[in-house]
Amino acid sequence: MEEGNIRRIIGTFFKNRFSAQTAGRFFYWLRIDTDIREKEEALEEIWERTPSMATDKTRADFARLRARIETARRPAGHRHPLRRIARYAAALALLAATGLAAYFAAVSSAPDTSSPRMAEHFVPYGESQEITLPDGSVVWVNAGSVLIYPESFTGRTRSVYLNGEADFSVAKNPKKPFVVHTKNMQVEALGTVFCVQSYPGARYVRTSLEEGSVRVRVSTDGGAELYSAVLTPDKQLTYARHTNEVAIDDVDAASLVMWREGHLIFQNAPLEEIVLKLEKRYNIRISYNAALYEGRYYYIKFQPHETAEQAIAILAKLIGASYQFNESVVYLH
Structure with a gap:
């Protein structure tokens, strides 16, 4: 390896x-x-x-x-x-x-030699990649994300582990639930299409459902279960790590996963989430005063053909700021 x-x-x-x-x-x-x-x-x-x-x-x-x-x-x-x-x-x-x-x-004294080997898939900044899991499920992994999964699903569940963002199209198998584990969220599905977003350091963890149904269990950093809900299509569950609050909102889930085709669409999103996605897409760092935009939420769409400077110009106009590029660092004023 x-x-x-x-x-x-x-x-x-x-x-x-x-x-x-x-x-x-x-x-x-x-x-x-x-x-x-x-x-x-x-x-x-x-x-x-x-x-x-x-x-x-x-x-x-x-x-x-x-x-x-x-x-x-x-x-x-x-x-x-x-x-x-x-x-x-x-x-x-x-x-x-x-x-x-x-x-x-x-x-330490009882290794399970029957356990399958674990595979890891890392997607660098500026890229998104599609992979097929051993059960035929298809996963689109977004920039700056890590997906860990067994090379064969031999247990009672099909468990995978995500740091970052990925869109899952799950192969149906009612006898073996498909479970996505992140730091604060566990998403279980039998056969469905959904997206999970859980980047390290981000204040918000999200699951949005496009097709089927999923059960989402939210836990605190200490591991205690905080909330559990079943989502229906075009619903998004958001967990705020900094406040331990959970919200479920109506969204156009199909639009949210258009990053697979190069689009970035945000619906009622905080600025820090938009900045995080732009940083990963263009492999840049964006410096701004987060306190000025606390409690503000935005609707915005970025096209696949837009350069980093074009995307920043659109964002700056939306939030009423000026911007300055210094190599790979962008300053919003």
Whole structure:
């Protein structure tokens, strides 16, 4: 596997909450005898970025984790790669809010060799890509997004994991629900077309439904379920991370997913969301005073053929601002 992909998989995992089953698969992959050097380097980076503070609980978690690592039973003569990465396992304990330290200890002595391999698909800024999943479902992944999924759906559900934005056209299989996991949202469908938007750092997480029906479960950063609802077509559920508020609005869902053809259409969207999408489409950075536009919402459409400067000119006119380009940085005044 390419080194950049390994780093993205590990980084994505530490930014989200996942089920014990998925965490078990992840840590089995982490411990197998492949790409050890790249895995160690990625874990070391996470360790270096982790705040250097720990509570009594995290110290106790790590002590139990280390003891479990040292006493794990292994076949004679087999050097388990877990020993080689154990010195970075403290990053898990210090990131106790993710709950991954407990999962790591739980699976340290019992890898599930029947679990399918995990595949990762990353789309760079300025691009969007279409992929077909093992069950025939089609996913359009937007710029700056990561989609992680098993190479075969062998469990009771078809679970995939998203950081960013993707549009899903799900192959029907009533016996095996299709579930999209993000940091604050779980979207379950049997056979449907829907879009999920959950970029790291963005204040809003959204699901909009084009066809069929989906059940959306919203959870706080701490993992507690906050809200659950079934969406019907042309409904959009929005979770505001900064206020823990949930809203369901009427939208033209088909228009919202026209980014697959290069269009960007916003309906009652805050400026920060528009800026985020433009930054990812054109691979630029937009600097502006967010406080001036707090509580304002906009309707705007950008065409596929428009250049970055044309798109910024349209946006500036909409919000009543001037703009200045400085290489890849745009300043809105």
